[in-house]
């Protein structure tokens with residue numbers, strides 16, 4: 001294990017995901033995941049089936065609501081890609097355009113996501129991760145006290161139409177999809193079930209309001225928290241290499257896709273592991 005000179009993240013050394021994962025290695029990965037929040041496995045030329053099997057070691061997998069962008073034949077994999085085939089997008093090209101924790105809009109949000117690089121641009125395409133334990137720990141004590149009893153609403157549709165206006169290839173959501181992503185409420189401050197540390201659990205993509213506050217107060221407070229949670233000293237930026245597998249903890253980090261130039265192709269496969277009800 002090689003810890004990064006950053007506020008989160010480590011590279012896992014000497015592991016080949018083509019081979020069966022021994023229980024001892026699995027335990028080390030679980031521990032490192034709780035400690036470092038983002039784990040990077042370099043040079044993992046594995047199949048989608050191996051990606052799914054490795055992901056399942058950490059829990060049941062969640063199926064993304066935009067089923068249009070599943071890897072054909074593998075519903076557990078969401079394609080993150082700006083590539084078009086026969087005029088149609090094969091994946092979510094603008095996934096991660098706002099800071100977020102994957103699937104925080106679900107009643108049972110995600111433990112973590114595993115993103116596997118398949119085709120990378122020569123420039124751009126980085127992913128930024130921010131440490132939400134540090135975001136919580138560096139808030140003024142009086143604000144921490146205010147936040148502790150609060151709950152916030154998270155909703156998938158908060159920015160959906162805004163994204164669709166910029167990216168008209170995004171499909172209109174059907175009633176069935178809307179039913180799958182009804183708004184949910186989570187505590188603003190949660191405790192990580194494995195490392196026991198508190199974390200600030202709000203993000204600009206999906207957190208729509210603080211429950212029980214007037215709209216202007218809720219907006220002001222959320223803006224303050226969103227700005228605080230992405231201070232440069234909390235951030236690790238991942239520069240992708242071919243065949244990287246990156247496993248991040250959606251309970252303790254938020255992330256942002258840095259963007260890819262329009263003339264460059266980018267394609268990654270993502271699985272999302274189910275977590276537990278946030279407390």
Ligand code: SIN
Nearest residue numbers: 080095096126127257
């Ligand atoms: C995501 O938000 O899951 C995608 C991140 C990325 O494409 O860099």
